[in-house]
Amino acid sequence: MLIFSFFKTLTDQVITVELKNDLSITGTLKSVDQFLNIRLDGISVENPERHPHMMAVKNCFIRGSVVRYVKMQARSVDTNLLEDATRRGELGGHLSPSDQCRGLKM
Amino acid sequence: MVWSLIVSRNFASVLLQQDNRLDQPGSGSLTYLYFEMEEAANASISEPLDLVKLALGERVFIKLRGDRTVSGVLHAYDAHMNLVLSQVEEAVHIVDVTEDGQAMPLRVDRRQMEMLFVRGDGVILISPQQQ
Amino acid sequence: MDALIPFTTSGSLVDLVDKKVLVVLRDGRKLIGVFRSYDQFANFLLESTVERLHHQLDYADKDIGVLLIRGENVVALGEIDLIAEDQVPLRPVPSQEIELKIAQENERRDRDHAVRDRVLEAHGFVVDGREGDAY
Numbered sequence: 001m002l003i004f005s006f007f008k009t010l011t012d013q014v015i016t017v018e019l020k021n022d023l024s025i026t027g028t029l030k031s032v033d034q035f036l037n038i039r040l041d042g043i044s045v046e047n048p049e050r051h052p053h054m055m056a057v058k059n060c061f062i063r064g065s066v067v068r069y070v071k072m073q074a075r076s077v078d079t080n081l082l083e084d085a086t087r088r089g090e091l092g093g094h095l096s097p098s099d100q101c102r103g104l105k106m
Numbered sequence: 107m108v109w110s111l112i113v114s115r116n117f118a119s120v121l122l123q124q125d126n127r128l129d130q131p132g133s134g135s136l137t138y139l140y141f142e143m144e145e146a147a148n149a150s151i152s153e154p155l156d157l158v159k160l161a162l163g164e165r166v167f168i169k170l171r172g173d174r175t176v177s178g179v180l181h182a183y184d185a186h187m188n189l190v191l192s193q194v195e196e197a198v199h200i201v202d203v204t205e206d207g208q209a210m211p212l213r214v215d216r217r218q219m220e221m222l223f224v225r226g227d228g229v230i231l232i233s234p235q236q237q
Numbered sequence: 238m239d240a241l242i243p244f245t246t247s248g249s250l251v252d253l254v255d256k257k258v259l260v261v262l263r264d265g266r267k268l269i270g271v272f273r274s275y276d277q278f279a280n281f282l283l284e285s286t287v288e289r290l291h292h293q294l295d296y297a298d299k300d301i302g303v304l305l306i307r308g309e310n311v312v313a314l315g316e317i318d319l320i321a322e323d324q325v326p327l328r329p330v331p332s333q334e335i336e337l338k339i340a341q342e343n344e345r346r347d348r349d350h351a352v353r354d355r356v357l358e359a360h361g362f363v364v365d366g367r368e369g370d371a372y
């Protein structure tokens with residue numbers, strides 16, 4: 001749940017999702033669910049000539065299980081908050097009410 | 107000292123790691139160590155991922171599927187070994203093959219990333235990195 | 238309650254229903270069709286589906302029809318922008334032509350993978366299979 005909450009804090013930010021098939025898609029994170037499935041809007045693909053099928057696609061759904069990495073800007077992440085939540089949490093981590101006030105909403 | 111005892115009872119290799127850190131000047135503030143002491147006293151260190159918990163805020167080395175290794179500062183993880191890292195250097199190990207089917211020498215592509223989520227299903231191992 | 242889950246989570250795909258979409262599968266196949274239904278596992282139902290074969294900027298379509306795709310095989314689902322679709326520099330070619338090129342490419346790739354895996358294995362890396370197995 002902690003990572004799910006973390007992704008929810010990134011909503012409306014531009015992220016790059018790198019898939020296990022080496023396709024890298026950059027776009028605005030529109031939504032995420034508990035499986036870490038991702039909706040991206042306004043996408044662009046790295047090396048579009050190597051992935052011609054994506055040329056006419058402007059927004060997409062990515063199944064969480066095929067993600068290798070998600071890249072994001074460092075300034076969109078509160079690392080202290082993340083570490084505290086991870087340390088405190090049972091594995092899989094539930095966030096305390098104070099985290100929710102600080103923006104990591106469940 | 108108390109903390110070392112608690113840890114050592116459960117996890118000898120962690121004790122070694124942490125003792126090294128205590129010997130290094132300027133590594134880890136008192137408050138941080140105190141926090142870890144309390145943490146160790148409360149939650150017994152008894153399962154593999156507790157090693158990862160002690161690495162929070164530290165640089166870790168990770169081996170991944172797909173001929174990749176990653177080094178970065180660990181900020182979050184969960185039971186699936188999903189990870190959030192910063193100041194990341196990724197190394198992809200590549201063997202090119204020539205037209206006539208000969209393997210070229212192994213080459214390493216390196217990439218820097220400022221903040222990265224790594225999906226847990228690709229993780230092979232996590233190790234606290236010796237600086 | 239459970240019946241509501243796909244519509245409260247799952248990246249809410251409801252806005253893509255009845256749109257023309259591209260589905261990418263784990264084995265590398267690309268399917269284009271009208272998105273008719275889905276559930277919380279990302280099982281998809283497509284109508285008027287074609288499988289699209291690509292080779293560089295060439296492509297060919299093969300008719301399939303109605304298709305239910307099991308979620309675990311799905312990589313991504315993309316809405317096809319109908320305006321952008323008319324502007325992309327892709328060229329339709331006969332499917333026999335493209336199948337031949339793809340077969341040659343696959344042959345080369347299989348050979349290279351075998352050579353590559355031997356070297357990487359010697360360096361202590363896990364040997365993944367071909368495209369699709371890496372998931």
